[in-house]
Amino acid sequence: MNQVLLIEDEQNVADFIKIGLEEDGYKVFHAKDGFIAFEFLKKSSVSIVLLDILLPNINGLEICKKIRQDGFNELPILMLTALGSAENVVLGLDSGADDYLAKPFKLIELKARIRTLLRRKEYSSNAEPQNTYKFDDINLNDDTKEVSRAGTKVTLTSTEYRLLLMFMKNPLKVLSRTELLDEVWGINFDIGTNVVDVYVNYLRKKLQDKKVIHTVIGMGYVLKSE
Template identity: 40%
Template sequence: MHILVADDDPVVADVVRRYLERDGMNVMVVGSGSQALDELERNQIDLAILDVMMPDVDGIDVCRRIRSGSHPNLPIIMLTALGEAEDRVLGLESGADDYVAKPFSPRELSLRVQSVLRRASVSAEPPAGRLSDGEVVADLASREVLVAGRPVSTTKREFDLLTFFLGHPDTVFSRDELLERVWGWRFGDLSTVTVHVKRLRAKLGDASGIETVWGRGYRWSCRPAGGLQEART
């Protein structure tokens, strides 16, 4: 696996590099956001670790450019300053898959990298067919989402969350359950789930079936007309 680490603190970057290399990763380190974007265009990268505060182009902007550019599904982990909740939320809203707050345990970061990579791995034979409800259609093979026949761009994590909801209609899931069953994590900040639900709702608009069940979690409520359909090709 090829990991890109973008952090202008050479001490932090070196520690991260050594831990990831110990786990068998190939690591490339850069010190600015613009360098990170350049390397992404020149090299095959499997996951990017981006510090929020970097010179010229910050990590949030780099993440947004990745999501809107030629690598929309690249797994991304953000590094944020301890206590900077706004940075963490902005990172997730910009499309990051996970974040780790500084100061952090290098071992924890390494485990997060492995978890995100596992979730990002694509099977040799992607599932066929589609899941749909009302105007929302999710094609499992192409990972394309349509709303009223129009394509809607989603990150890999947003697509996974949507298909999980569509595959379990009218069932309430707590944020802890979603974190474990969609993200594959048994621990983590539950705001990760909250932010991804918010982003997915915004992208689906009025077609969204995601409902908040206060004090319990979220559920996908099927549309009255037609309901959930699963088609196999």
């Protein structure tokens, strides 16, 4: 049975979600704040986290970051919040969330998002992916999440790492901004911001070379040697 950790301070919203999910056979534990949630995570097996952003004591973005910092890297996190602007979507995904659902939402959509994330988790755990990637003098180990260039360690944020991994998996292929948004940020639509361009520039600076990730005007970016 899949156990859901629901972190939500509005009791009526929590009751609505809990009743709806339990009808489909999920086991739901409701925590009203991050402190209760962290204690539950320490001693219980959780399949997915549903997380509100506007919470007392610790907001949802900080809770999400801490969950990832505590080593729950493969645990799906779906953010549920009234803050549905493009900027807030990006903030949520950058903090480590896997998906984002704006309130108000229909229960049928919530259930579909949960099923998708759980299928993705199951596929990831059963797959046998390539774990190391090399391009030019850049090395990436997807088991240890370590990156080096010319033998020197490169420290990346989680978003920068996912972006580089996408390029390393697709060398010499022009990747559009839409493809990068979908794969790295989990957004399958144009959110109207320059977040991709900003993070490509971050990555170029970390790699200390603007010549390895090239801009293809009007099309996107490509990882290639000069």
